[in-house]
Amino acid sequence: MSEIHTTLITGGNSGIGEALAKRLVEKGERVVSVGLEKPDWTHDLVASYRADLTGIDETRAIAQEICRDHAIDRIVHNAGVILPNLLPDAKPEDILTLAQLHLGAPMLLTQAALAGMKSRRFGRIVFVSSRAAMGAATRSAYSATKAGVHGLARTWALELASGGITVNVVAPGPILTDNFWGIIPKGSERQEQMARNVPVGRLGSREDVAHAIEFFLDARSDFVTGQVLYVCGGTSLVGLGP
Known part of the structure; x- marks a missing residue:
């Protein structure tokens, strides 16, 4: 019987994080969710x-509390915010906010869990980035910090590989979540047009991304590290059009 792991998921209360948490629980895995809100569902295998x-200080404190109470051996850095603005309205403060959320928070959480991973000689770290790391209109702060995720992950992959810890990135394209609908009206013509512009002919689901994350989390994926997997329906090749 395979070992039961404990996976820390940031933003595990909604969207991709929630979908992943439910998939892991169905397989008998333990999940720790941390985010602005606790999940609206409960399970014996879930701590919220x-x-x-x-x-920074709040993240450092919660990281220490979680890793004191749980043997975290897999982390999915999923929490994210877009803060869209065209360049004339973009604010440097947004870059600082998203740099902490997308880069600083993962660093603090991973640092807290690292000693345990090293002692067990097993760890899986997965970042949820975005196709927008390649560039997207209105995404100055978001694209910049998500592109930074790729560099951070590759650096950690090199530093941690000898300890049995892999670090990889899943970069979704347009996925039907509340984040998406916060910008594109649900069921609108704009949503339908975007779907038509995706090479595979549809927008992505939370489960599409969760499935990819599970591949990187698997103990059998120990020869894969420092990689970026675009789960985007082909939009990393052609963009999303107007």
Whole structure:
């Protein structure tokens, strides 16, 4: 029987994080969720924490609390915010906020869990980035920090490989989540047009991304590290059009 792991998921209360948490629980895996809100569902295998990961001190405190109470051996850095603006309206403060959420928070959480991973000589770290790391209109702060995720992950992959810890990135394209509908009206013509512009002919689901994350989390994926997997229906090749 395979070992049961404990996976820390940031933003595990909704969207991709929630979909992944439910898939792992169905397989008998333990999940720790941390985000602005706790999940609206409960399970014996799920522990939930509430924290604002845009705050450095709050993130450091919750990271220490979680890793004191749980033997975290897999981390999915999923929490993210877009803060869209065209360049004339973009704010440097947004870059600082998203740098902490997309880069600083993962660093603090991973640092807290690292000693345990090294002692067990097993760890899986997966970032949820975005196709927008390649560039997208209105995404100055978001694209910049998500592109930074790729560099951070590759650096950690090199540093941690000898300890049995892999670090990889899943970069989704347009996925039907509340984040998406916060910008594109649900069921609108704009949503339908975007779907037509995706080479595979549809927008992505939370489960599409969760499935890819599970591949990187698997103990059998120990020869794969420092990689970026675009789960985007082909939009990393052609873009999304107007």
